Amino acid sequence: MTSPLGHYLVVSAALFAIGLAGALIRRNAILVLIGIELMLNAANLNFIAFWRYGKNAEALSGIMFVVFSIAVAAAEAAVGLALIIAIYRHYKTTRVDELTNLKG
Amino acid sequence: MAGVTIGSAIAAMSLRNIVHCALLLTITFSGLAVLYLQLNAQFVAFAQILVYVGAVAILIVFAILLTRGSERTPDASQKKRGLGWGLLVALGTFGVICKAILSSRLLSPNAETAPSAPVKLIGRQLMENYVLPLEIVALLLTAALVGAAVIALQERRRPE
Amino acid sequence: MIEVVDQLWVNLKRMIVDHTPDQFRPLTSILLSIVPIVAVFPGLFALTTLLERKGLGRIQNRYGPNRVGWFGILQPLADGIKMLTKEDIVPRAADSVVHFLAPLVLLVAVLLSFSVLPYGRNMVPIDLDAGLLFFFAVGASTELAVFMAGWSSRNKYSLLGAMRAIAQMISYEVPLVLSAIPVVMLTGTLSVATIVSAQAQFSHGFANWNFFTPWGFAGGILFLIAATAESNRTPFDIPEAESEIIAGYLTEYSGFKYALFFLGEYLGLFALSALGVTLFLGGWSAPFQFLDWFPSWGWFFLKLLGLIFLFIWLRGTLPRLRADQLLRFSWKFMLPLCLINLVTAAVWHYSAQWALSAPFWIRLSIRLLVCLSIIIIPYLLLGTKLNPHVNKRTYRYAA
Numbered sequence: 297m298t299s300p301l302g303h304y305l306v307v308s309a310a311l312f313a314i315g316l317a318g319a320l321i322r323r324n325a326i327l328v329l330i331g332i333e334l335m336l337n338a339a340n341l342n343f344i345a346f347w348r349y350g351k352n353a354e355a356l357s358g359i360m361f362v363v364f365s366i367a368v369a370a371a372e373a374a375v376g377l378a379l380i381i382a383i384y385r386h387y388k389t390t391r392v393d394e395l396t397n398l399k400g
Numbered sequence: 401m402a403g404v405t406i407g408s409a410i411a412a413m414s415l416r417n418i419v420h421c422a423l424l425l426t427i428t429f430s431g432l433a434v435l436y437l438q439l440n441a442q443f444v445a446f447a448q449i450l451v452y453v454g455a456v457a458i459l460i461v462f463a464i465l466l467t468r469g470s471e472r473t474p475d476a477s478q479k480k481r482g483l484g485w486g487l488l489v490a491l492g493t494f495g496v497i498c499k500a501i502l503s504s505r506l507l508s509p510n511a512e513t514a515p516s517a518p519v520k521l522i523g524r525q526l527m528e529n530y531v532l533p534l535e536i537v538a539l540l541l542t543a544a545l546v547g548a549a550v551i552a553l554q555e556r557r558r559p560e
Numbered sequence: 561m562i563e564v565v566d567q568l569w570v571n572l573k574r575m576i577v578d579h580t581p582d583q584f585r586p587l588t589s590i591l592l593s594i595v596p597i598v599a600v601f602p603g604l605f606a607l608t609t610l611l612e613r614k615g616l617g618r619i620q621n622r623y624g625p626n627r628v629g630w631f632g633i634l635q636p637l638a639d640g641i642k643m644l645t646k647e648d649i650v651p652r653a654a655d656s657v658v659h660f661l662a663p664l665v666l667l668v669a670v671l672l673s674f675s676v677l678p679y680g681r682n683m684v685p686i687d688l689d690a691g692l693l694f695f696f697a698v699g700a701s702t703e704l705a706v707f708m709a710g711w712s713s714r715n716k717y718s719l720l721g722a723m724r725a726i727a728q729m730i731s732y733e734v735p736l737v738l739s740a741i742p743v744v745m746l747t748g749t750l751s752v753a754t755i756v757s758a759q760a761q762f763s764h765g766f767a768n769w770n771f772f773t774p775w776g777f778a779g780g781i782l783f784l785i786a787a788t789a790e791s792n793r794t795p796f797d798i799p800e801a802e803s804e805i806i807a808g809y810l811t812e813y814s815g816f817k818y819a820l821f822f823l824g825e826y827l828g829l830f831a832l833s834a835l836g837v838t839l840f841l842g843g844w845s846a847p848f849q850f851l852d853w854f855p856s857w858g859w860f861f862l863k864l865l866g867l868i869f870l871f872i873w874l875r876g877t878l879p880r881l882r883a884d885q886l887l888r889f890s891w892k893f894m895l896p897l898c899l900i901n902l903v904t905a906a907v908w909h910y911s912a913q914w915a916l917s918a919p920f921w922i923r924l925s926i927r928l929l930v931c932l933s934i935i936i937i938p939y940l941l942l943g944t945k946l947n948p949h950v951n952k953r954t955y956r957y958a959a
Contacts, residue, residue, distance in 0.1 A: 303402070304435070307405070307435070312494075313490045313493050313497075314413055316493055317486050317487055318413030320485070320490065326464055327421060330422070340448075341436075344441050347441070348441070359441055359517055364530075367540075367541060370455060377463040381466050382551050382552055419711060423658065426704060443690050446694045449698065450696060453704065454701060454704075454733075458730065461707055465711075465723065518689055519749070520749065
């Protein structure tokens with residue numbers, strides 16, 4: 297069996313793949329955003345796992361990165377959801393395949 | 401614990417009822433917080449709960465309610481767009497990353513003693529080495545706050 | 561002797577844990593920390609429901625419940641029996657899983673937050689390095705339970721009530737956390753036990769509580785206001801008041817689940833009061849040095865009861881704020897004051913090192929004057945500026 301670090305990295309990769317699948321498959325814009333949040337979280341888990349099991353843990357660079365990543369992800373979720381609400385108000389739909397105004 | 405997290409993530413992405421998806425996403429975030437606690441990163445775990453479960457999940461829920469996604473009956477007539485290709489891409493990504501992990505040299509040195517990250521040290525780092533990112537993130541958050549409020553604001557009726 | 565009584569519970573727990581075999585030790589230790597909390601605080605909840613009804617009754621010039629038992633002391637028992645035997649109605653269109661889980665999520669979140677409070681000297685159930693952050697993180701999860709309750713009832717009024725409740729709770733999160741930040745800033749740690757022991761030192765026989773400093777005074781008042789809003793008490797009573805949209809997010813709950821919501825809400829109130837006691841009123845320390853003989857956990861509960869009495873008093877006295885008044889109060893008044901409080905705390909801290917050639921009392925009063933003016937002048941200015949300037953109401957009585 298792989299080492300604990302490998303275990304956490306596989307979990308992170310699985311979460312990333314699930315988020316990616318959701319962001320590509322689902323039609324509702326909010327679910328796409330949920331997939332993106334899952335991907336960001338998977339990357340955070342990766343950072344923390346490497347901080348814990350890697351060298352030079354006193355520099356706390358893994359934790360610092362994750363703290364800023366959480367802050368930025370929250371800001372991005374806020375702006376993304378505001379955009380979805382504004383689009384809904386205009387087009388009365390949240391399905392991404394019906395928002396084809398700029399197509400062709 | 402990792403199983404619970406992955407299971408709820410799969411369920412969050414595949415359920416019909418969008419509010420259930422949001423609640424399962426909350427469970428995923430809490431599962432991730434527990435994983436961070438297992439990795440001895442206490443500050444990050446509690447910050448994750450505070451920010452993601454306490455703020456982002458509520459934002460998502462509000463957006464679902466305001467766009468009335470839950471009232472719409474899911475139409476089973478149309479297939480989800482590109483179900484096969486999306487799954488293929490995701491599985492391919494997972495496969496590639498796993499192969500990279502399992503064949504990597506980094507797995508061998510294994511630090512047995514957990515490094516400690518006291519909050520005081522995190523604060524000191526934030527103020528000494530990372531003060532520029534701190535200020536930039538503060539500006540970014542302010543810009544995001546103002547931007548989100550402006551975007552989602554109701555348009556004032558123009559006098560026609 | 562004082563030490564024995566003070567550390568009574570700690571020694572009792574250590575004795576019991578020492579006498580258990582090795583493999584059960586962690587389990588026993590955990591259970592011995594949790595069971596007293598789960599036993600004492602719901603008991604306090606029952607006592608508080610009775611105290612509240614009698615207190616409100618007295619404020620409103622009537623007796624409270626006094627039929628059941630001597631002075632109504634068995635009234636909580638009667639209430640409990642009523643709640644338990646009521647029929648548990650779940651609407652047919654309701655989402656039964658989420659409907660069932662909502663009160664549980666609320667209770668779990670609130671009970672988790674009890675685990676980082678210091679109940680006495682050496683009596684923190686778990687002394688986390690980031691204990692205060694844990695408390696606020698878990699407190700933020702209670703809003704999700706409110707949403708689950710409101711949405712799963714499939715009732716548009718409960719949904720509206722839930723959204724208003726969540727809007728109120730998230731807009732008062734910010735002053736709540738910001739008013740606790742000066743404490744963290746000046747104590748230098750997020751660990752709750754260290755915050756209390758920093759306040760437990762006596763200088764000139766007078767305790768070092770944070771409430772007796774200008775920033776602590778303002779911060780404490782702001783914290784208490786935000787705590788009343790966070791636990792949905794009057795004057796921020798909209799989510800659960802009797803005259804509001806049916807009963808808000810609690811409309812479709814009956815019987816035991818309603819009792820669980822009630823319990824969760826009061827336990828949240830206790831947790832926030834206990835945190836206020838810890839941060840600003842000195843936790844388990846005595847106010848004066850000569851009162852040090854009273855056990856520390858006794859002081860903690862006395863102060864907790866004092867704060868609960870304050871909340872009951874507020875409920876009986878103040879009228880309810882409207883939803884928009886409430887939000888305006890939070891964002892336009894409390895948030896700037898919390899930020900100015902941070903500045904005041906910083907000035908207080910650095911003014912301790914001012915090199916003035918004056919006796920101690922004059923230096924102290926100059927510091928007090930400067931810091932108080934930094935916080936009181938914006939308070940007065942904001943108050944007059946945000947006044948809605950409506951004309952004074954005139955009444956016409958039937959002749």
